[in-house]
Amino acid sequence: MHEMSLCESVLKCLQESAKTQNFKRVKTVWLEIGALSGVEIEALRFSFEVVVKDSLADRAKLEIIALPGEAWCMKCSATVIIEQRFDACPKCGSYQLQVTGGDEMKIKELEVE
Amino acid sequence: MCTVCGCSEGEARIEGHEHTHHPHGEKVHDYGAGPAHAHAPGLSQARMVQIEQDILGKNNEYAAANRRWFSERGVLALNLVSSPGSGKTTLLTRTIQDIKKDLALSVIEGDQQTANDAERIRKTGVKALQINTGKGCHLDGHMVGHALETLAPEDNSVLFIENVGNLVCPSAFDLGEAHKVVILSVTEGEDKPLKYPDMFHAADLMILNKIDLLPYLTFDTRECIDYARRVNPGIKVLQVSATTGEGLSSWYQWIKAAHQLAQIGG
Numbered sequence: 496m497h498e499m500s501l502c503e504s505v506l507k508c509l510q511e512s513a514k515t516q517n518f519k520r521v522k523t524v525w526l527e528i529g530a531l532s533g534v535e536i537e538a539l540r541f542s543f544e545v546v547v548k549d550s551l552a553d554r555a556k557l558e559i560i561a562l563p564g565e566a567w568c569m570k571c572s573a574t575v576i577i578e579q580r581f582d583a584c585p586k587c588g589s590y591q592l593q594v595t596g597g598d599e600m601k602i603k604e605l606e607v608e
Numbered sequence: 609m610c611t612v613c614g615c616s617e618g619e620a621r622i623e624g625h626e627h628t629h630h631p632h633g634e635k636v637h638d639y640g641a642g643p644a645h646a647h648a649p650g651l652s653q654a655r656m657v658q659i660e661q662d663i664l665g666k667n668n669e670y671a672a673a674n675r676r677w678f679s680e681r682g683v684l685a686l687n688l689v690s691s692p693g694s695g696k697t698t699l700l701t702r703t704i705q706d707i708k709k710d711l712a713l714s715v716i717e718g719d720q721q722t723a724n725d726a727e728r729i730r731k732t733g734v735k736a737l738q739i740n741t742g743k744g745c746h747l748d749g750h751m752v753g754h755a756l757e758t759l760a761p762e763d764n765s766v767l768f769i770e771n772v773g774n775l776v777c778p779s780a781f782d783l784g785e786a787h788k789v790v791i792l793s794v795t796e797g798e799d800k801p802l803k804y805p806d807m808f809h810a811a812d813l814m815i816l817n818k819i820d821l822l823p824y825l826t827f828d829t830r831e832c833i834d835y836a837r838r839v840n841p842g843i844k845v846l847q848v849s850a851t852t853g854e855g856l857s858s859w860y861q862w863i864k865a866a867h868q869l870a871q872i873g874g
Contacts, residue, residue, distance in 0.1 A: 497745055497746060497776070497777040497780065497781075500744070500745075500746075500748075500777075501663050501664075504663050504664060504665075504666055504667070505663055507666060508659070508661050508663070508665070508666070512657065512659055512661075516657050516659075518655075518657065522654060526663070531806075532780075533776070533779070533780065533806045579805065580805035580806065580809050580839045581801075581802045581805050581835070581838045581839045583838075590837070590838040590841070591841055592841075593841070594809070600662065600663040600664060600780075601660065601661065601662055601663060602659050602660070602661045602662075602663060603658070603659075603660060604656055604657060604658045604659060604660075605656070605657045605659060606654055606655070606656055606657075607654065607655060607656075607657050608654040608655065
């Protein structure tokens with residue numbers, strides 16, 4: 496959706512961490528991206544490369560940890576895995592689902608020097 | 609990136625807001641000369657840092673500050689989102705004309721370019737501020753925070769934030785509003801809630817606009833509402849026509865009820 500702005504936010508976080516954690520270069524960035532976060536991974540990779548160019552994370556490797564979409568099915572009283580927000584419950588077919596996980600967009604960890 | 613207030617070097621412009629940029633760039637960052645600096649040749653200094661930070665954490669901080677600002681002043685902030693051409697500005701100008709005698713109102717207008725919409729709003733006698741996002745596809749918490757300084761909505765008023773016409777990106781950027789209100793017109797497809805689920809999931813209210821045109825269209829209202837509830841079982845739906853005025857009294861009642869809740873605070 497707005498992968499460019501997301502990468503700019505990532506870079507901002509990296510620059511701030513560089514000061515607080517005392518590092519100069521970022522070699523690898525691990526991002527946790529949920530299946531329901533609306534993030535297009537390919538677009539994210541493309542934007543990341545462009546955004547970090549000539550920064551402290553120039554040519555850093557981007558590792559994506561994909562997290563599944565999770566929802567609470569009110570009919571089954573159980574947590575089920577969904578691919579998209581409008582999916583029906585894979586067990587009972589109900590749409591009475593409350594999304595409980597999978598919209599994460601998080602910087603998990605960094606390899607720095 | 610500006611490390612003092614977080615201003616990015618994007619093209620966003622806030623009308624009337626002269627932003628003095630602080631000197632920045634990689635050069636001003638001092639990454640310290642800590643013990644790791646004295647490294648032996650051939651020895652890698654690479655290490656792992658766990659940061660566990662939300663990518664949108666910065667925006668969420670700005671949004672939280674805005675939310676506090678609204679709450680302290682009893683201001684109800686509504687974030688109006690839709691695709692371009694849903695009749696958002698028409699609905700807003702009509703709403704303003706109809707309720708300005710009952711409530712103090714102000715408007716923040718977000719568009720990529722032009723101040724046309726803010727001018728349309730000002731003609732109704734209500735104060736409005738235009739934010740041009742430039743290349744950006746959405747308003748963010750930081751832009752709205754700066755806009756509040758200039759616009760200065762009155763205490764206990766209602767602030768409408770008309771977001772950039774886009775059903776994708778604005779869903780993820782919290783502005784500190786009490787509610788997102790998604791406007792969908794019946795001249796669009798009834799399956800838009802499924803095509804853009806994030807937005808309909810994030811909204812508390814869906815306004816189905818232009819219902820006066822229903823006789824000329826094949827739009828299936830029931831199906832559309834059903835789709836919206838699939839992505840958001842709790843969404844409220846109002847059917848209106850900003851042109852004929854049909855259904856608008858329910859929308860005004862909804863605003864007044866939400867406004868009362870904003871007065872209670874907390």
